[in-house]
Amino acid sequence: DAGITQSPRHKVTETGTPVTLRCHQTENHRYMYWYRQDPGHGLRLIHYSYGVKDTDKGEVSDGYSVSRSKTEDFLLTLESATSSQTSVYFCAISESVVVGGAYGYTFGSGTRLTVV
Amino acid sequence: TQLLEQSPQFLSIQEGENLTVYCNSSSVFSSLQWYRQEPGEGPVLLVTVVTGGEVKKLKRLTFQFGDARKDSSLHITAAQPGDTGLYLCAGEGGAGSYQLTFGKGTKLSVIP
Secondary structure (H helix, E strand, O other), X not given: OOOEEEEOOEEEEOOOOOEEEEEEEOOOOOEEEEEXXXXXXXXXXXXXXXXXXXXXXXXXXXXXXXXXXXXXXXEEEEOOOOHHHOEEEEEEEEOOOOHHHOOOOEEOOOEEEEEO | OOOOEEEOOEEEEEOOOOEEEEEEOOOOOOOEEEEEEOOOOOOXXXXXXXXXXXXXXXXXXXXXXXXXXXXXXXXXXXXXXXXXXXXXXXXXXXXXXXXXXXXXXXXXXXXX
16 A cells, blocks of 8 residues: 555666666655665755656755656656665655645655665 | 754663653754654654644654754653664754755664
8 A cells, every 4th residue: 555666676786877766656745855875874865856847956966867757756867876876765755845844754665776 | 954963873772661862953943753764664754743842642652842943852661672663853944945854863672
């Protein structure tokens, strides 16, 4: 009954290759987010989307691009993968902005990406 | 960037003990959320606190938001092995920013 799914769950890729991660939601939520989680750094925002074709950069956006052509899908692309992009990537959705704490984020199960 | 500092970073306790996890910042947040993350899974929302001084209870978990809305604590009574996980606090940004800023987390292990 997961309202948000990420694919693939695991991927190993070579340095310099492009990689695309997919996030798919069935909740019809407006807001979608891509985070990476690394030991010692916690969760850091890469990019987010506030509607179809409306995206913006987060804290660690260099080397990443995103696209959202449909409400339900948010794609994260590593243009040319580097070893520093080895990480666990999480997608999250929210119904609305978290103004006053009314809405929390729902996270996917993550994609473990290894760049060799 | 608004920083959230969580302490302790690691905590290992025996089943039945009580514990408190802290989340501190020099910034004021409109609201603060607590998540729990288990290995191989994404974080799951536990609670949102909005008002300074607010206290919320979720079974054996008690969450408090500081009066100045700069800090929060999570207290677990009679910890159980099922409480094991990574606890993350996340603050909603100040004026002009609705995104969440996450702390690095407290990794809790409850030993049977």
